[in-house]
Each structure stands twice: as structure tokens, then as C-alpha cells.
Amino acid sequence: MDNEVKTWLYDIQTAILEIESFFADRPKEFANYQADVRTKRAVERNVEIIGEAMSRI
Template sequence: MDNNVRVWLYDILNALQEIDGFLGVDQFSFATYQQDLRTKRAVERNIEIIGEALNRICLCDETIIISHARKIVDTRNRIIHGYDSVSDEIIWSIVIYHLPILKIEIEEILGE
């Protein structure tokens, strides 16, 4: 595996761990998330990082398969370029349902 790809995979893993740290285990409900601007921005920023790293990986190594990579990159683009149309509900859904799957995939690729 290319060294850059490995670094980007660890960037994704780091961002996922930061999101977990921001939200804690069962500390945040959706209502709490909606009211906490700092946490929302921190989560969105980490999703941006994840999307950018995935984009770089996809361009560099087509053999690495990550579920929904294109959708994650598209979400990154929407947060950055369509910031006024970012929905708390969509971000929360991504965090709860999709990021745990992504974490498993990244750990498997890295052999952790």
C-alpha cells in the first residue's frame, strides 16, 4: 500500500475517533446535538476531512474499496460548498448509521 494512502486512511480513522470523542457514548441525543453549535461544527469539519481523504485515496488507488466512498465525498462537498443547505438530520444520520461501518472498513484495510 502506498504510504500516502496509509496516511490518509489514518487521517480518516483519526477523524472518526474525534467524532466519537465529541459525541461520547450515549451522551448526546439528536436534540442536544442540534443545540450545540461547537459540536456540530466539529463533526462537520471531521466529515470534511474524511471526505477529502477518501477522495485522495480513490484518485490514488482504485484497488481500495470503501462502501459509499462517492457519497461521503459528495457529503464533504455539500458541507463545504452548500453550507447553507446542510441538514442536522442528515449529518446525525451519517454519524449514527454510516460512520461506524466506515470505521470497521478502515480498520480492516489497515489491519487493526
């Protein structure tokens, strides 16, 4: 496998783990997510990173 592809896959994995970490200490309820602007922005940014890496693969 190409090293660039491995790097992008690593970026995807890291972004997923970061998203999961945002919800490790609290219940996963959409209302709580919706009310927390910082978490929403952080999740959105990680989804952007995932999408960008996938498009490069």
C-alpha cells in the same frame, strides 16, 4: 500499500475517533447535537476531512 494511502487512512481513522470522543460523556441525542453549535461545526469539519481523504484514495 502506498504511504500516502496509509496517511489518508490514518486521517480518516483519527477523524472518526475524534467525532466519537465528542459524545463520550453525554447521551447521543440528536436534539442535544443540534443545539450545540461548536460540536456541530467540529463534526462537520471532521466529515470534510474524511471526505477529502477518501477522494484522494
